[in-house]
Amino acid sequence: RKEVEQDPGPFNVPEGATVAFNCTYSNSASQSFFWYRQDCRKEPKLLMSVYSSGNEDGRFTAQLNRASQYISLLIRDSKLSDSATYLCVVNIRRGSARQLTFGSGTQLTVLP
């Protein structure tokens, strides 16, 4: 079983739609959680951190459920520029080191 699992998609949605991505993680010792965005042939960029209380940044809302080991990302009013691969990322402390474990990503295409 993968440590971080995501639906690979692709999700093809029209502009203005609301789209939700889900992610589950297997290591209960995971300490922090993120959504990253990766454009084609580029490095991943941090989109937002994810907290149990939920957090919102403009059109983006992220939620963490520690009991279910489940993370979500909601994008409202999709824009063409939102087209990218969204990576669910978990930070696990191993000894003195902190390591990021990446999901395989969910591909989103927003259509005009």
Place this chain on the structure above:
Amino acid sequence: GAVVSQHPSRVICKSGTSVKIECRSLDFQATTMFWYRQFPKQSLMLMATSNEGSKATYEQGVEKDKFLINHASLTLSTLTVTSAHPEDSSFYICSTDGSSYNEQFFGPGTRLTVL
């Protein structure tokens, strides 16, 4: 956030040659850097953790004699792919451990193609 550069951005080489990739932290002293590899349509996979002034820690399945890592200063880590073969063709990305607990800052990546 920190600025991380990588050089070269793209390299094409013949099978059997060695390729060195540099990762620089431009405005941040990075005691720890991470090297990832990403094959097409797959996720980033951590290869190794590079520690300034000491040996790198390699993930299971990554050959330390094939992927040589040197972290000689607080701003530079290098990854050398020795005797590269076509199956080593991939996108190699480095990152630094950010000053905050949460964040890593990624370099722009190096796309390696071995013919």
